[in-house]
Amino acid sequence: MTYRLPSLNGLRAFEASARHLSFKRAANELCVTAGAVSQQVKALETAMGVQLFQRLPRGLVLTEQGEAYLSPISDAFRMISRATDEASTTLKSRAFRLGIAASLGPEFHAAISELRDEKTNGPVAVITEASDPTMLLDGRIDALLRQPLASHPELHLEQMAFRMPDASTKEVTLAMLPAVSGCREHQLLQRAMIRSSQEA
Numbered sequence: 001m002t003y004r005l006p007s008l009n010g011l012r013a014f015e016a017s018a019r020h021l022s023f024k025r026a027a028n029e030l031c032v033t034a035g036a037v038s039q040q041v042k043a044l045e046t047a048m049g050v051q052l053f054q055r056l057p058r059g060l061v062l063t064e065q066g067e068a069y070l071s072p073i074s075d076a077f078r079m080i081s082r083a084t085d086e087a088s089t090t091l092k093s094r095a096f097r098l099g100i101a102a103s104l105g106p107e108f109h110a111a112i113s114e115l116r117d118e119k120t121n122g123p124v125a126v127i128t129e130a131s132d133p134t135m136l137l138d139g140r141i142d143a144l145l146r147q148p149l150a151s152h153p154e155l156h157l158e159q160m161a162f163r164m165p166d167a168s169t170k171e172v173t174l175a176m177l178p179a180v181s182g183c184r185e186h187q188l189l190q191r192a193m194i195r196s197s198q199e200a
Contacts, residue, residue, distance in 0.1 A: 010044035099130025
């Protein structure tokens, strides 16, 4: 049996654009240009013969066909992620390595101490001191929380706000390789950020 599959890059571009309803924000997540994301989505639409988005001056709106397509595509990516975790002995054999810049201060470590205890379907996240993005590029850590970083050509960056023990908030950047984006530990960090923002 031959599977009828469109371009994986096109599917990733569509799924990210549909979550953000923005080619620009999807491009930031995928570490490519907004033009590349737009072209990949357009190529997917052409191959399928279906319009997935309405392009508006202030962003994107999913068409009826796009809404119907998004759910199974997102489910498929989650299934691939789970299957990869289960099949990969390397991923199973070690904890997710989260680096935290010492410059953020000891109070920041207290603000995210819950990450030491909240379990995923695998090892608990490990928190170590780090600050240099090259530690991500050479594989010494999997994600890095540090003082705000505006851009980096090889990394997926997210700007996050954490509520501190003294009720103030601290702006930080979460950096990781694009391939790690969307993993369970990434989602754990995002949930912690959302809870912190809601409590702020």
